[in-house]
Amino acid sequence: MAKTKPARRPPKSSAAAAARDAAPAPVIILVEPQLGENIGMTARAMLNNALTELRLVKPVHGWPNEKAVNPSSGAEVVLDGVKVFDTTAEAVADLSHVYATTARNRDMTKRVMTPRAAVAEMRNVIAADGRPGVLFGREAWGLNNDDVALADCLLSVPLNPNFQSLNLAQAVLLVGYEWYQSGNETPGIDDRMPGNTRPADKQELVGMFEHLEEELDACGFLRPPEKRPTMVQNIRNMFQRANMTEQEVRTFRGIISGLVRKHERKSEN
Amino acid sequence: MAKTKPARRPPKSSAAAAARDAAPAPVIILVEPQLGENIGMTARAMLNNALTELRLVKPVHGWPNEKAVNPSSGAEVVLDGVKVFDTTAEAVADLSHVYATTARNRDMTKRVMTPRAAVAEMRNVIAADGRPGVLFGREAWGLNNDDVALADCLLSVPLNPNFQSLNLAQAVLLVGYEWYQSGNETPGIDDRMPGNTRPADKQELVGMFEHLEEELDACGFLRPPEKRPTMVQNIRNMFQRANMTEQEVRTFRGIISGLVRKHERKSEN
Numbered sequence: 081m082a083k084t085k086p087a088r089r090p091p092k093s094s095a096a097a098a099a100r101d102a103a104p105a106p107v108i109i110l111v112e113p114q115l116g117e118n119i120g121m122t123a124r125a126m127l128n129n130a131l132t133e134l135r136l137v138k139p140v141h142g143w144p145n146e147k148a149v150n151p152s153s154g155a156e157v158v159l160d161g162v163k164v165f166d167t168t169a170e171a172v173a174d175l176s177h178v179y180a181t182t183a184r185n186r187d188m189t190k191r192v193m194t195p196r197a198a199v200a201e202m203r204n205v206i207a208a209d210g211r212p213g214v215l216f217g218r219e220a221w222g223l224n225n226d227d228v229a230l231a232d233c234l235l236s237v238p239l240n241p242n243f244q245s246l247n248l249a250q251a252v253l254l255v256g257y258e259w260y261q262s263g264n265e266t267p268g269i270d271d272r273m274p275g276n277t278r279p280a281d282k283q284e285l286v287g288m289f290e291h292l293e294e295e296l297d298a299c300g301f302l303r304p305p306e307k308r309p310t311m312v313q314n315i316r317n318m319f320q321r322a323n324m325t326e327q328e329v330r331t332f333r334g335i336i337s338g339l340v341r342k343h344e345r346k347s348e349n
Numbered sequence: 350m351a352k353t354k355p356a357r358r359p360p361k362s363s364a365a366a367a368a369r370d371a372a373p374a375p376v377i378i379l380v381e382p383q384l385g386e387n388i389g390m391t392a393r394a395m396l397n398n399a400l401t402e403l404r405l406v407k408p409v410h411g412w413p414n415e416k417a418v419n420p421s422s423g424a425e426v427v428l429d430g431v432k433v434f435d436t437t438a439e440a441v442a443d444l445s446h447v448y449a450t451t452a453r454n455r456d457m458t459k460r461v462m463t464p465r466a467a468v469a470e471m472r473n474v475i476a477a478d479g480r481p482g483v484l485f486g487r488e489a490w491g492l493n494n495d496d497v498a499l500a501d502c503l504l505s506v507p508l509n510p511n512f513q514s515l516n517l518a519q520a521v522l523l524v525g526y527e528w529y530q531s532g533n534e535t536p537g538i539d540d541r542m543p544g545n546t547r548p549a550d551k552q553e554l555v556g557m558f559e560h561l562e563e564e565l566d567a568c569g570f571l572r573p574p575e576k577r578p579t580m581v582q583n584i585r586n587m588f589q590r591a592n593m594t595e596q597e598v599r600t601f602r603g604i605i606s607g608l609v610r611k612h613e614r615k616s617e618n
Contacts, residue, residue: 125519128513130512155512189596189597193538197537238535240398240399243423257506257523260509266507268463268469270460
């Protein structure tokens with residue numbers, strides 16, 4: 081039976097809103113976690129990635145644990161919803177697909193998945209009305225083989241083979257991160273300009289080029305004449321790469337004029 | 350000028366080997382980090398992902414900092430190689446491409462990239478003999494705009510918009526994780542069997558099906574006759590999904606025989 085902890089304080093409203101609005105997502109299950117700090121950091125890593133359902137199997141120092149509060153950095157909405165179970169079997173009883181995280185290579189006939197492949201499968205599971213969950217083991221030695229036998233497959237993060245050990249909350253963070261990325265549509269590259277400007281159009285850019293080349297002709301920079309076409313092309317290519325805004329084109333035309341005036345003043349002296 | 354800290358102790362040999370063999374990789378730069386613990390956890394997160402070059406700009410409590418050692422969990426090879434700089438400009442002086450991590454939306458005309466897109470670009474940069482580096486800001490308020498003006502683009506991790514705050518080492522972990530994944534060829538799904546077995550072939554599976562169906566005919570389970578074909582198909586489909594090994598086929602044939610014998614013994618009583 082799950083024992084639900086009563087709310088300690090009203091959760092932060094924005095985080096609570098996020099939890100309320102959350103689409104179905106995998107459940108995170110910590111098996112016999114030892115340190116309250118790790119439970120708190122796990123809650124933080126979960127909420128960073130819009131995961132809110134945390135279950136604990138026999139936490140070593142019981143639950144609730146005040147040491148979890150500060151490390152959660154305000155993820156009370158996760159801590160307040162924690163459910164505690166006596167066995168791993170009870171903690172996964174209502175789930176349809178269970179992933180067991182492990183760094184060790186186990187001598188078992190069980191599919192091993194990366195987090196990236198696993199979260200794609202979890203989205204399919206949820207679309208088919210299943211409920212996925214991810215098991216994380218004890219800080220000191222991970223999951224035991226009885227826990228793993230309750231899982232559909234192993235989840236293993238590809239890391240430096242000479243230095244694989246992750247802190248518990250970091251392991252949760254990486255799985256949660258992949259979950260969030262798999263449902264997020266942030267463009268990989270965003271070249272948007274701030275609201276008060278826009279990319280320069282080619283007419284503005286060519287106006288700037290001609291302004292610059294006129295002054296460079298006047299000061300004798302674009303010589304000898306047979307090299308002028310190549311020099312002009314190279315200069316234009318350099319400025320094309322800069323992806324200038326309309327504002328930056330005006331600024332640069334001001335720079336040209338400023339440098340010319342300084343030169344003219346010098347000439348007058 | 351970079352001040353290189355002398356090695357404190359011989360680094361662990363496997364980690365040292367990893368560092369020696371490391372292919373070119375991005376440099377991690379922490380600007381005015383406050384807590385030694387965060388520097389240690391950063392070193393751990395870096396080595397997890399085969400990153401070894403860490404630079405510090407004016408660490409608040411100086412360097413070396415003994416408080417970094419335990420949280421690094423053995424990543425001495427990173428701590429021992431730390432270089433300290435007086436300014437961000439000096440710390441990035443030898444780099445060709447600099448990415449500034451930020452959660453805040455800055456009113457700047459600068460490309461914003463996700464870590465996943467950025468690491469792909471970093472691999473291109475390295476292939477073209479460039480040197481990429483990633484700037485991480487102060488724990489309390491991140492990078493200031495002068496730091497950001499030294500960068501080619503912003504790096505922003507897509508996270509729950511209502512709960513975005515990451516610990517410094519966790520931010521390094523996510524960027525490092527994407528770096529490592531982008532160069533790693535672990536299959537997303539690995540169905541390999543342990544060394545002592547192999548997937549059952551169809552002949553073995555059909556042999557098992559026929560064994561089962563013979564016993565089910567004998568006990569009268571596959572009735573009425575007009576439903577037998579559909580029942581057999583459903584049972585065969587269920588076992589096909591299980592991707593059984595040759596060993597598991599033999600085990601299951603033993604189970605059939607065992608159940609039949611129990612039934613026969615019962616009948617004798």
